[in-house]
Amino acid sequence: MTVRISQTADVQKFFEEASGFDNDQGSSRMKAVVHRVLSDSIKIIEDLQISPEEFWKAVNYFNELGSRQEAGLLVAGLGLEHYLDLLMDAEDEQAGHVGGTPRTIEGPLYVAGAPLSKHEARLDDGQDPGTVLFMQGQVRDIDGKPLAGAIVDVWHANTGGTYSYFDASQSDFNLRRRIETDAEGRYRFRSIVPSGYGCPPDGPTQQLLNQLGRHGQRPAHVHFFISAPGHRHLTTQINLAGDQYLHDDFAYATRDELIAEIHFIEDPQQAAARGVSERFAEINFDFTLQPTAELNAQQRAQRVRAQEV
C-alpha cells in the first residue's frame, strides 16, 4: 500500500517554509512558483511511487542536461516550446489578433548580432560544398502592403545539420544574417540547402527520447525573426517540403502554412545566369506581419540567447 504524507499539515508547513513563505525577503512570485513545483513534485513522488534510485537518477539527469547545455533542446523535444506557441495562438485569437504568418518555435540556437545588410545577403562562407540555395520573398502587412525597411533575421544549419557558434568548426555567423527589406518589402539571399537537425546522439535529450521510443530528428528548416516598426515581431521558420521528417518533427515546429516548396534547377543556362556552375535550389516565401502599436510586441521575446546584448 502506498504511504502518503504530502497532504499532512506538517509536510505542507515544511514545504511552505522551504519556499520562503515565513520570511518577507526575496521574490513573492518566485516563492509561489517554487512552492507549486515542490508541492506537485512530492505528489508525483507519491502518486507514481518514485523510488530513491529514480529520484537520484533524475537529479543526475538535470546535471547532465546543464553540463551539455541541452535544456533548451529538451523543452523543444518534449513539446513544451510548441505548447507555448499554442497557448499564445489561443491568447491571440481571444484578443482578436488574427491573420499573418503563423509563429513557430525559436529553438535554442539563435545567436544575436548577425551582420546586417540591405536587401540581400550571402549567408554561407563558401566552405560547405552544399547545393546553392537562392531564397527570396516579400514582407507585407495584413492588408497586403509591402513593408520596406523590415528586418529579416535568418539562421539555419549547414549540410551536416549543425549551426555556427554551437559548431566551433564553422566561421563566425556562418549561415546567419540580418537583411533589411527594400522599398517593395523584398529580401533575397544566397546560401546552401540546409540538412535536417538531429539531437546529439550521445546527449541527455536523445537519451530521454530513447526511453520514450522517439527519434530526435527535425526536417530541414530555416529560422526567421521578422520585425518592422508598428508590427508584431514574428518568430517563425519554414520547413522544407519533401523532407522525410516534415510531419514527424521531434520538436513539433512544422505548421501547414510554413511548409516551403523547394525547387531544384538543373538547367545549366539558368545556373550560369545565377552565377553558379551546377544544379541549384530556389525557395520563394513571403511573410505577413500583424499590426501593433505596443512597443513590447514589436520586439522579440526576452530570453537568454548566445551573444544577446
Ligand SMILES: [Fe+2]
Ligand atoms: Fe533549427
